[in-house]
Amino acid sequence: AQTVTQSQPEMSVQEAETVTLSCTYDTSESDYYLFWYKQPPSRQMILVIRQEAYKQQNATENRFSVNFQKAAKSFSLKISDSQLGDAAMYFCAYRTFNAGGTSYGKLTFGQGTILTVHP
Amino acid sequence: DSGVTQTPKHLITATGQRVTLRCSPRSGDLSVYWYQQSLDQGLQFLIQYYNGEERAKGNILERFSAQQFPDLHSELNLSSLELGDSALYFCASSVRGVDTDTQYFGPGTRLTVL
Numbered sequence: 001a002q003t004v005t006q007s008q009p010e011m012s013v014q015e016a017e018t019v020t021l022s023c024t025y026d027t028s029e030s031d032y033y034l035f036w037y038k039q040p041p042s043r044q045m046i047l048v049i050r051q052e053a054y055k056q057q058n059a060t061e062n063r064f065s066v067n068f069q070k071a072a073k074s075f076s077l078k079i080s081d082s083q084l085g086d087a088a089m090y091f092c093a094y095r096t097f098n099a100g101g102t103s104y105g106k107l108t109f110g111q112g113t114i115l116t117v118h119p
Numbered sequence: 120d121s122g123v124t125q126t127p128k129h130l131i132t133a134t135g136q137r138v139t140l141r142c143s144p145r146s147g148d149l150s151v152y153w154y155q156q157s158l159d160q161g162l163q164f165l166i167q168y169y170n171g172e173e174r175a176k177g178n179i180l181e182r183f184s185a186q187q188f189p190d191l192h193s194e195l196n197l198s199s200l201e202l203g204d205s206a207l208y209f210c211a212s213s214v215r216g217v218d219t220d221t222q223y224f225g226p227g228t229r230l231t232v233l
Contacts, residue, residue: 047221
């Protein structure tokens with residue numbers, strides 16, 4: 001079974017600075033997907049960024065980028081020019097590529113990292 | 120707004136009762152997923168339906184059941200409720216449930232069991 005670990009329960013950053021959230025995962029599969037979701041105080045789950053494991057290029061979405069290290073099974077999220085609206089719980093998630101598996105479609109989440117942004 | 124709707128937003132009930140949570144996926148999405156978010160268990164996958172059929176199952180309790188109707192909306196039924204069932208229940212949807220699809224989440228239903 002796949003597991004996802006976020007070792008930082010809480011992080012803080014000054015507005016306009018850069019912060020990196022860590023995520024490691026364990027899997028025996030070679031193809032899979034990784035995601036970062038944001039959960040603000042409203043509790044809505046919002047997709048931030050996704051990465052296909054077969055792509056070597058790191059995904060980027062505006063101020064959000066990832067550092068995907070497949071061999072190390074590491075998937076960190078970098079937030080540049082942090083804004084007050086970035087304050088939220090961030091979840092790293094894994095999804096299998098194996099369409100025939102019984103866990104197909106399932107997202108496995110880490111425990112989350114609470115990000116505080118200081119003005 | 121993800122386009123996924125869930126009702127009700129909040130639900131307060133007593134132990135031993137039964138409740139039904141409803142989810143309407145984004146227009147055109149065939150797959151519906153249910154997740155439970157609690158303080159002690161975190162975010163956990165419960166079950167997936169694709170075009171009316173069960174597709175994948177997580178650690179869903181036998182007291183819980185779900186279905187997806189011909190109009191693609193889904194219901195999660197929770198029975199014989201216990202205090203530990205108090206949680207935020209999310210529904211998510213994706214277009215076809217195939218490899219490239221991303222799951223979009225609804226706002227959730229907060230269930231409180233007293």
